[in-house]
Structure formats: structure tokens, C-alpha cells
Amino acid sequence: MTTTAPPPAATPAPVPGRAPAATGRRRSPAARLAARAGGGAVRVFLVLVGLFWLMPTVGLLLSSLRSPADIAASGWWEVFTAPAQLTTENYANVLRNDTITGSLLSTLLITVPATVLVVVIGSLAGYAFAWMEFPGRDWWFLAVVGLLVVPVQVALVPVSRLFGEIGIFETTLGVVLFHTAFGLPFAIFLLRNFFAEIPRELLEAARLDGAGEIRLFVRVVMPLGGPAIASLGIFQFLWVWNDMLIALIFADSDAPPITVALQQQVRQFGNNIDVLAPGAFVSMVIPLVVFFAFQRQFVSGVMAGAVK
Amino acid sequence: MAAETTGGAAGGAPRAEGSNGPAGAATSGPRQDTPGSGRVPAPRTGRTPGSGPGRTREAVPGRRSVTGTRRAVAAGFLLPALVLLGALVVYPIAYSVYRSFFDQSGDSFAGLDNYVEIFTDDTILTAVKNNLIWVVVAPTVATALGLIFAVLTERVRWGTAFKLIVFMPMAISMLAAGIIFRLVYEQNPDRGVANAVWVGVHDTFAESAGYPRAHPLPVHPLKAAGGGAYITKEPVRAGAPALLPLVGVAPADLPGDARPAKRPEAGGDGRITGTAWLDFTRGGGGKPNVVDPRERGLEGLKVEAVKDGRVVATATAGPDGSFTLPASADGALLRLPESNFHERYNGVDWLGPSLVTPAIIGSYVWMWAGFAMVLIAAGLAALPRELLEAARVDGASEWQVFRRVTVPLLAPVLAVVLVTLMINVLKIFDLVFIIAPGSVEDDANVLALQLYRSSFGTDAHLGVGSAISVLLLLLVIPVMVFNIRRIRKESRR
Structure with a gap:
């Protein structure tokens, strides 16, 4: 790769093959200006x-x-x-508005379980892929990696049918399960790779102390995975909190999450900005707090999730 | 026990600084969170796949089970994940593929009809075209901006604060971003900031005084000049003030800072002065052709001095309606050009049929440029400084360093950012759904929106909806294959 470019006439001719740091300081006054x-x-x-x-x-x-x-x-x-x-009148009105406050609660009831489930189920599977032996392990893992980029759109129709059949269409449980399933490939991918870096000696030592598989997982692996789990958790939390499409289809229309509640307001856009603007801001508060409080974890989650 | 081991592991985990392979950020977990390492980790494709030195603990044979787990236990650990993935991800893919070959009712086999419809139905074809625009434009612009910001923020001390501001929109929902930009793009320049700025800029260069219905009365010294302009009946003379009275402007339509009109006085030095004013006193009592006390100036009115059909001088009336022309205008006729009587410029119809897609792409870039910036900045931090410094020492200008060294070295990161954004944009839904007003939804249509409409909305046709979802899936398969091959390569080492 060429790293040198023709030097401008004003600067002294470069010394081929030598680039001591000292010459870096010596630039012409014009160049410095x-x-x-x-x-x-x-x-x-x-x-x-x-x-x-x-x-x-x-x-x-x-x-x-x-x-x-x-x-x-x-x-x-x-x-x-x-x-x-x-x-602050608009905010007072919005917080007195049962639809909005109720939808915030719905959002919370969806987001928290969907985050916890992804972390727990993803950790279990990630650990199994990292440290357990079973036939076809690497193939299974590659299959999970393949699922990383599957668009949620592909599942909307089939899953709404499936949920309809088992009676959880338009329920909080349905939304939670959907989010969990689509959060899992990334969770497993991230955690498996993280867990795989745990020094083997630590696990062996715990094993020698008589820890069983479950104890090993709960007492050693999960705590060691803290940083990755934090990244994953924050990422998933924001993902689910901010989701509109999945909630639009699967959430209980009588108790919609905040995104859906506001979306219904957008149809009247123009004469209801006094509801929409504070509503949107209320919906942004939690993500922004999470964002500013956990910037580093968020950034590493986003970076790890680049493929999603 | 767990508590003791935690600290030890966090510090003692292999720090693959700079040597992390393609799986970078994701696989090098312990490194990025090592206490005190404030830097963000290099993105996973800090290098081209397979080029990095071997990973510490990646090879499969080295990672045998420590516990000699029974298969039943392994199955127990995996079961919840596999059940969910199987039922809600894998099975739906199969079902969508299957369903896409059946007609609207789902009863009879339709072959490829649904796929043909995607490319023949006008509404869906618009979605296909728009998606193409989206996929090409949005990632490119976001990545280019991200690159510029990442390179520039390296040079300022408060770069972190800047990054925080640009990255912040990533944390909020597309719904909130949609509402934010509905507000930005409001048509009325008194409410939408985009048009407020646009109109401001426009009026600076092509100001229209905006007095659409203003006209002179027969008693006024003005007559129609054809084409909507008015001209004085008599030539103006230095030493006699020029009077340009008009009526037909509602006082409420006057600019907010219009002041009482100045009583015309003759100018000195042979210059020509005059007053253009609204010759109408509210409540009556004013006299025509006289500047009465409560009559106000017509700010911004353009006046041209015309001699033998040529414009020899121009002037614009101030807030009090007064204007001054140079001595060369002596003996000229004063013309009020037709541009004075246009409707006031009202800005751009951002959310109209032709601009709605670029406008929404703008909001997307606002959200995602920060993502590109952060990934590129991390890649930048991992670049070998010596190379950049060597190029500078050799006399390369900053631009040359950027163009010939930085960008080529960053190419793998840029590729990841581009591909990631492309996948993301392919499925764009919320922003379009929220920002595009119902009347232009067809013009702003994208595949994911059409899929929603076909599957759950007004255009109900599950066959077409499924076909679109399969199309989206097909488009990401190259990335899927790339991911799988990358991981396989890693685990073989």
C-alpha cells in the first residue's frame, strides 16, 4: 500500500525510508499556521x-x-x-391521560420479561455452545449464526397464525415470546463467544470443588459474563422498548405499548402536537437515561450487534 | 467463591489488544470491558476475515468440556433456545416460503404469481424502486458522514461530547424520530423548522415582498404597466419626493416590523427619494395620496427606475416605506415590478409525493450517522499511528493522508458499516409509516410497509405479503452466508 504522497513544494524533501518522530515536529511555519x-x-x-x-x-x-x-x-x-x-401543562395532561400512562406500563411489562428471557435463555445456550460437548455442536452454532440476519418481517404472518391457534395472539405473552425468539441468535452469538474466553482453569477449579453443571453456570459463568450480559441486556431492552412493528401486530390492542399508543395519535397529526410531543418525549426518557447511564455497554452492544 | 473469581477473571482474561480477529467486538468481550480501558473496542471487522493472528481460545479442540457433561444436561441448556428459534424463526421461514406460492385465499397453488405481482403491481413496484433508492442512498450518506465526523472529532478535545450528540438518536425509537421529523418537515414555514430555514434562505436571494392583491387607485400616480407591474404616470424629478401609494393589502398581511410610513421629503445631492406606503387608514379619515399618520410603509417593495425601457436603478423600500435612488434616475419612470405582487414564498412541500422519500431518508441519516461514526471511530483508534505519522512526515497533506492512508486502511470497517446499514435499511418500516402522511403513503411506499399492508392492512393478500418477506430474506442471504463462513474459518484455526 502506498503511504506516501508527492510532497508539496513548501516542505523539505522527505528522507526515504526514515520517519523518526522528531522530524514530525519540524513543519514549516506556513504549514503550522x-x-x-x-x-x-x-x-x-x-x-x-x-x-x-x-x-x-x-x-x-x-x-x-x-x-x-x-x-x-x-x-x-x-x-x-x-x-x-x-x-408544563401538556405534560400534566399527558400524565393524567390513562391511555398514555397505561401504555407505559404495558411497555414495561413487555420489555422487562423480553429482556430477562433473552439473557437467561441466551446464556444457557451460549454456555452450552461454549463449554459442553454434544454431537453437531458447531453445526448447530453455525445455524444460529445464520439466523442473525433473518428479518422479523418473515415471521409476522406465520407467527400471528401460530399465536392465533394457541390463543396468545394479541397478548403480552405473545409479544414477549416473539421478541425473545428474535433476540436469541444475537444473544447466543455474543455470549457463546464471551463465555468461550473464560479461562479453562477457572471452570476446572470450580469443577474440582464439586460444583455441578448448574451450579457452575450460576456461580461462575454468569458472574464472569457480567459485562457481555450487561451489553446484551441494555441492547435488548432498548430494542424492545423502541419497537413498534411487532407490538403493532402482536400486542393486546386494549393495552398497547407506548409506541403503538402514540402511533395511533400520529394519524391525527397536526392538531394534537400538544399530546404527541410530550408523549414522544415521555417515551424517550427511559431510553435516554439508559443510554447516558450505560453508554459504554450500549456502544459495545451496538457494535457487537452490527450484523443484526 | 464466585465473587473471588470474578475479579480475577475480568483482569486476567486474555487481552487480545489489536490482534482480535474479525469477530472483534463480539468475541473479545473480556477485553472491551477490562476495567479502565475507556476506549471502545475495534469493530469486528477491524481486519479482513482470516487475516488476523490466531485467536487465543477459539480453536475447537482446545475447548473440550471441562465437566464431561451428559448429553441430557446439554440438551436441557439448549432446549428453551432451540424451541423458541424453531417455532418462531425457522418454522415461519418455511411457512412463508410455502405460503408465497399460494393465492390470496390460500387454497390454490399460484406458482410464481405472487412474485410476479411484486414487480408488476404499480404500488408494489413503487415500493421496490423506493427500497432501491433507500438501500443505495441512506447507507452511503450515513457512512460518509460517519467517516467525516469520526476523522474530524479525533482532532478536537470535546470530540466525545460531539459524538454523544450525534449518537444519541440511536437510543430513541424510530417512532419518536418519526414524530420529531413530522414536526421538522411541517409545511407551514411558521411551524416547520425546515421550511422556516428554507424560506429564510430563499427570501435572502429572491425576496418577494408578498403583496399579492396590492394595487393603486385611479387617483394615485401609478398605472398598470402590463404583466402585473405598475408604473408611475409621470417621470420623477430630483428635488420632488416620489409618492408610491397602494391599497389592497390587509393590515394584518404587512410584515410584523412595518413602521408608520415616512413623510416624503426631497432628497439632497440630486438623489431621488420617495415613500411606498399603504394609502389606507383603518377606520377611515385618511386622504388619498397623502401619508397620513397611521398609514404604514410597504416594507420590501421593489422599485425600478426605467428610462426608455431600460432599468437604470433599483431600490427596496425600508420598514417605513422610504427608498432612495441615485441621481441617475432623474427623469425616469418608477416601476413596481410584478415580483412584488406574488404570493409570499411558502417553502418546499417536503412531505409531498416527490420529496417524501428523500425527506424520510434524511431522518434516517440523522438517526444512523452516529452508528457509522462510532464504529468508524473505533476502527480509526485501532489504526497504526506510525503509518499516518509517516505519511505526514513525508509531506502528505491532511487530505492526502485521509484519502490515501486512512480510508484504505479503514476499508474493512467501512464495508461492515455499509452492509449493516443496508440490511437495516432493507427492512425500513417505522419511519416511513410514521412520517409519510396518509395521502402520500403510496409514493413513499417501501417493501416492509407494503408487506404490512398486504398482510395486516387494507391490501390484504397473504400470498403477496409472504412473497415480499421471502424476497427480503433472499436479499440478506449473502450476508448470512458471509457470517457463517467467517465463523467457520475462525473455528478451524
């Missing part, structure tokens, strides 16, 4: 991009803090010149 000006431009650019990226969210936040009349009359940026417009 250009670099500094460039650095300034980069900063300005990044600040502008950052503001640009924040603007849509800020717009929603400020809209959620204005009265319906103000929202109808003018844009959220008016708040900067008329801060007196800010009111």
Missing part, C-alpha cells in the same frame, strides 16, 4: 453540525412545552424570544 486555521474551521464545522443534530430533538422538546394555541400560531423557536410561553 494552515493547520491551526484548519483546526479552527474544523471546530466551527463540528459545532454547527452538533447544533444541527440537536435541533430536531430540541424542537420536539420546546414544542412539548408550549400551549396548543402557541403551537398552532408559531414555531417552537419563538420560545427564545418569548420564554414566558413555556408551560
Whole structure:
């Protein structure tokens, strides 16, 4: 690979084959000036991009803090010149709204079990794939890896039929099972690889202490897998919390999760921003808290889940 | 016991720093979470598959069961996962494939009819085309932005804060993002920020005063000049103020900062001054052709001085309606060009049929550029610094370093990001479902949306819905094969 490019006339000719760090400092004053000006431009650019990226969210936040009349009359940026417009009235209304509060509870009732189940079932299988011997182990694991990229869409019709037959269509249990199943390939993939790196000596030592398979799993493997389990858990939690499509189809229409409840509001978009904006913000609070509190785990979960 | 071993293992686990193979982030769990290592791990394709040095503990023979597990126990550990995967993932694939060959009722075999319909039915064909646009444009733009941001944030101290802001949309639901962008794209420039900005920029370059129904009265010194413009009946003279009165503007339509019109005075230095104002006093009492106290200026009105059909000078009325023309306009006729009387520019119809897909792609890029940025930044952190530094020492400019060194070295990471985003975009549903208003849903259609509509919505046809889902599956099979081969290669070593 070519790493050198023709040098600009202003800089001294390169020494072929030698690149000591010392010469790196010795740049012409003009080049340094250009670099500094460039650095300034980069900063300005990044600040502008950052503001640009924040603007849509800020717009929603400020809209959620204005009265319906103000929202109808003018844009959220008016708040900067008329801060007196800010009111928490919309939030009070939304939190008094049984549909919204009920849907938050539904979301929680779906998200928590779907996360716990994926972690538990995924850990069991991940451990089995990592440290147990059984015929065709590697083939089974490859099959699971193959399932990583299966789109959920392929299962919507068949599973809704299946759930209909066993009577769990449009129930919380159905949504939870669906999310668990589609979270499993990634969970197994991530945890198997993580567990496989546990030093063999640790497991052998525990075994010598007389630990059985289950004890070994609960007392050694699970605690050691903590970091990976945390990444997985956070990733899955956000995934399920933020899901709309699966809930739209499988969730109980009398107790829809927040995404579905808000989606129904979107159909009336225009004259209900005083409900939609605070509702959307309420739905974002938990994910954002989780995101800011567990950034590192989230990032590694996202990176590991790149194939999903 | 467990508590004691935990700490030991976390610190003692093999730190495959820099030598992690293709499975990077996922397989190198203990490394990325080693206490104190604040850096994000390199993404799994930090290298091309198979190029990295062997993994510490990957080879199958080295990882025999420590416990001599009985098969029944292994089966017990695996059973819940396999049952769920079998019933809710594998069986549905088979069923969808099967169902896709049957007609709407599901009773009679339809061969490939459903697949043919995907590519012949107009609505579905729009979905196919849109999906193609999505898959090409969205990942490319998101990855390009991610690359730019990742490279630039390396140079500033508060790069982390920037990354946090750009990455944050990843944490929220597509539904929330959809609501956010419905708001951004609102048509009314007084409410939607996209149009507010757009109109602002537009008016800076091609301002329309926006007085659609303004016109002079017969007693006014103006007459129609054809094509919607008005022109003075008499030439203007330096030393005599020019009067340009108009009526027909609702006071509420005046710009918010319109001020009481300035009483016209003759300008000095041979210049020509005048006032353009709304010659109408609310509640009556005003006299025509006289600037009465409560009458306001027509801000932004354009005035052209015309001599022998040529424009010799132009001016724009200020908030008090006053304007000044240079001495060269002496003896010219003053014309109010037709552009003064257009409707005010109202911005772009972002969510109209032609722009709705690019607009929604914009919201997707807003959500996912951060993802690309974080993965690329991790890849960047894993690059050998010496190479970059060597290129700089050899006199390469920053751009050359970026173009000839950084990007080629990052190629594997960029490929992963692109492929990941493509898979993701292939199944795009929520954003389109939420942002596209019902009236343009057909224009914004994508495969996953059509699948939803065919399977559960108004277009009910399970055969077509299943065929679309099989099509989506077929499109990801190359990635599936790639993943499987990569893992096999790893475990053979």
C-alpha cells in the first residue's frame, strides 16, 4: 500500500525510508499556521453540525412545552424570544391521560420479561455452545449464526397464525415470546463467544470443588459474563422498548405499548402536537437515561450487534 | 467463591489488544470491558476475515468440556433456545416460503404469481424502486458522514461530547424520530423548522415582498404597466419626493416590523427619494395620496427606475416605506415590478409525493450517522499511528493522508458499516409509516410497509405479503452466508 504522497513544494524533501518522530515536529511555519486555521474551521464545522443534530430533538422538546394555541400560531423557536410561553401543562395532561400512562406500563411489562428471557435463555445456550460437548455442536452454532440476519418481517404472518391457534395472539405473552425468539441468535452469538474466553482453569477449579453443571453456570459463568450480559441486556431492552412493528401486530390492542399508543395519535397529526410531543418525549426518557447511564455497554452492544 | 473469581477473571482474561480477529467486538468481550480501558473496542471487522493472528481460545479442540457433561444436561441448556428459534424463526421461514406460492385465499397453488405481482403491481413496484433508492442512498450518506465526523472529532478535545450528540438518536425509537421529523418537515414555514430555514434562505436571494392583491387607485400616480407591474404616470424629478401609494393589502398581511410610513421629503445631492406606503387608514379619515399618520410603509417593495425601457436603478423600500435612488434616475419612470405582487414564498412541500422519500431518508441519516461514526471511530483508534505519522512526515497533506492512508486502511470497517446499514435499511418500516402522511403513503411506499399492508392492512393478500418477506430474506442471504463462513474459518484455526 502506498503511504506516501508527492510532497508539496513548501516542505523539505522527505528522507526515504526514515520517519523518526522528531522530524514530525519540524513543519514549516506556513504549514503550522494552515493547520491551526484548519483546526479552527474544523471546530466551527463540528459545532454547527452538533447544533444541527440537536435541533430536531430540541424542537420536539420546546414544542412539548408550549400551549396548543402557541403551537398552532408559531414555531417552537419563538420560545427564545418569548420564554414566558413555556408551560408544563401538556405534560400534566399527558400524565393524567390513562391511555398514555397505561401504555407505559404495558411497555414495561413487555420489555422487562423480553429482556430477562433473552439473557437467561441466551446464556444457557451460549454456555452450552461454549463449554459442553454434544454431537453437531458447531453445526448447530453455525445455524444460529445464520439466523442473525433473518428479518422479523418473515415471521409476522406465520407467527400471528401460530399465536392465533394457541390463543396468545394479541397478548403480552405473545409479544414477549416473539421478541425473545428474535433476540436469541444475537444473544447466543455474543455470549457463546464471551463465555468461550473464560479461562479453562477457572471452570476446572470450580469443577474440582464439586460444583455441578448448574451450579457452575450460576456461580461462575454468569458472574464472569457480567459485562457481555450487561451489553446484551441494555441492547435488548432498548430494542424492545423502541419497537413498534411487532407490538403493532402482536400486542393486546386494549393495552398497547407506548409506541403503538402514540402511533395511533400520529394519524391525527397536526392538531394534537400538544399530546404527541410530550408523549414522544415521555417515551424517550427511559431510553435516554439508559443510554447516558450505560453508554459504554450500549456502544459495545451496538457494535457487537452490527450484523443484526 | 464466585465473587473471588470474578475479579480475577475480568483482569486476567486474555487481552487480545489489536490482534482480535474479525469477530472483534463480539468475541473479545473480556477485553472491551477490562476495567479502565475507556476506549471502545475495534469493530469486528477491524481486519479482513482470516487475516488476523490466531485467536487465543477459539480453536475447537482446545475447548473440550471441562465437566464431561451428559448429553441430557446439554440438551436441557439448549432446549428453551432451540424451541423458541424453531417455532418462531425457522418454522415461519418455511411457512412463508410455502405460503408465497399460494393465492390470496390460500387454497390454490399460484406458482410464481405472487412474485410476479411484486414487480408488476404499480404500488408494489413503487415500493421496490423506493427500497432501491433507500438501500443505495441512506447507507452511503450515513457512512460518509460517519467517516467525516469520526476523522474530524479525533482532532478536537470535546470530540466525545460531539459524538454523544450525534449518537444519541440511536437510543430513541424510530417512532419518536418519526414524530420529531413530522414536526421538522411541517409545511407551514411558521411551524416547520425546515421550511422556516428554507424560506429564510430563499427570501435572502429572491425576496418577494408578498403583496399579492396590492394595487393603486385611479387617483394615485401609478398605472398598470402590463404583466402585473405598475408604473408611475409621470417621470420623477430630483428635488420632488416620489409618492408610491397602494391599497389592497390587509393590515394584518404587512410584515410584523412595518413602521408608520415616512413623510416624503426631497432628497439632497440630486438623489431621488420617495415613500411606498399603504394609502389606507383603518377606520377611515385618511386622504388619498397623502401619508397620513397611521398609514404604514410597504416594507420590501421593489422599485425600478426605467428610462426608455431600460432599468437604470433599483431600490427596496425600508420598514417605513422610504427608498432612495441615485441621481441617475432623474427623469425616469418608477416601476413596481410584478415580483412584488406574488404570493409570499411558502417553502418546499417536503412531505409531498416527490420529496417524501428523500425527506424520510434524511431522518434516517440523522438517526444512523452516529452508528457509522462510532464504529468508524473505533476502527480509526485501532489504526497504526506510525503509518499516518509517516505519511505526514513525508509531506502528505491532511487530505492526502485521509484519502490515501486512512480510508484504505479503514476499508474493512467501512464495508461492515455499509452492509449493516443496508440490511437495516432493507427492512425500513417505522419511519416511513410514521412520517409519510396518509395521502402520500403510496409514493413513499417501501417493501416492509407494503408487506404490512398486504398482510395486516387494507391490501390484504397473504400470498403477496409472504412473497415480499421471502424476497427480503433472499436479499440478506449473502450476508448470512458471509457470517457463517467467517465463523467457520475462525473455528478451524
